[in-house]
Amino acid sequence: MTTPQSESQLLHRAHQLAGLRLAEVATEYNIQMPTDLKRHKGWVGMLLETALGAEAGSKAQQDFAALGIELKTIPVNQHGYPLETTFVSLAPLSQNSGVVWQNSHVRYKLQKVLWIPVEGERQIALSDRRIGSPILWQPSAEQEARLAQDWEELMDLIVLGGLHKINARIGEVLQLRPKGANSKALTMGYDHNGQAIKTLPLGFYLRKSFTAEILQKFCSTSTL
Template structure:
């Protein structure tokens, strides 16, 4: 089936809205539950009437439009979310390093996307999944500037002989995700003898979720950057510049200048501080467009005069049953740090608490950080493997004067991270894989490591 115009193509795609894959399929592919990617192939063959292929050009070559069929899931709170990232085309490290953005395989293939969203539901035959929305997507000027920068970051690593160190956390909207997780998925790279995992360009799940929020549930997100700003600066540089005028100021003085009542002991302190200084006071941080698309999370860092925070930095509560059963490549810990950026909002004290119980808190700056891939595949992986080995052997619990100790990796055990309790009270417990009860534990980054990250703000 050949389409003469974009309008004709989109009109045809919109006819699928509300239809199930059982109703669309004419090939019998839907009965092969184990075959990945077949839902997209069903749309290609049965709905649009063209043969499945692996051509370098876009699917609807006459219009320069690529078809992507992608799942949407419903969260416990009723909100819709992308189920996964949108995988685009495989990256040829040797060829991509020779291209400009305009000549890149990413841009030639994905400049225009026909997105067909379907509702994913657990525990039902996938033939019952239904098409929710068809949308012809072209990147806004602001998005395109961020994506250009993301592409440049990926290619710069290839040119530096670091294709094996590419991480999705390096970039904001456009990722380079691993494609396959076995020896056959290893590729050579042009500027290093080090083998690298096969990767594909992808739009991050956070980017796709934001698109779903705008298209399907009509949520309004607030941008903080103009396209011309993003032409000159990366998102990280832009954020740093927005906060720069307040660096070195006491929080009380910032509150007066920004006209924002800031209570540093309140849970709402950080969101109010960030939104006020960005000029979008009253806006939830999740509703800031750039933060939502780039999956940027926020962490407060309060440095003591010695340049280190007093406390370690907490992350998610640990599900030990998942830890013992998952594989490293798809583990929650690896995925979290590879796919997430953190905006560290850094404050500092000039005096110790003993020197001055009423000491002032000063703003030092912001730092957009993601864990480097060499750290993820180094100390983080070692920690994960050590923890799983202990779980498989059985955790040793010992009664002490201070409570119950365990032999899970503790502070300073590896210089990066550790396990320690995070519970409202000692009775807040979970069950270990070996059946023993233990106070709820969380994953923490060592305070010394956080101090090293924030040194560059001095």
């Protein structure tokens, strides 16, 4: 699938996917479907990136950089409520001098997001899960203020050597959690004495309550 040349073309493609089962899309693009997501956590996102013509892959840029749009698939229950937190980006644990909210990677990734809800309840076979209607979202001034406040609080802990104080309870809409395949995937950080240490990579995640707010604002009934 070629990269969409306009926002309207991207939305048209996304609307065409709405209502389809994952197996139908996988068959169309000749993509092998796993039986479940236990060892294939990012598979649904990869499938929809392919179907929509996303260009970023594993790069740090937005999925549709020319359009300034990030793609986020989100598993939901039958009431359209998110079943998982949403990964945004890795936290800069070192070389973060001069990083402020305005030039942060989190803000860059969340400037404009194409949300695609997908049925995610475990009793539904992966092949039978349906794709929901797309939602193109930009944070309101109030939402961005909340995101910025959490980001600044969490980054202060990182910059001031408070890595040991960080836990998933901090932050109203954003949280920091370990992001790595295993406990051996360490990165560089700093302790409270400014000494370099090896630590787990941390990722910024949107809380389910915040993404539910986004989805419910656009959908007065079921998301799917």
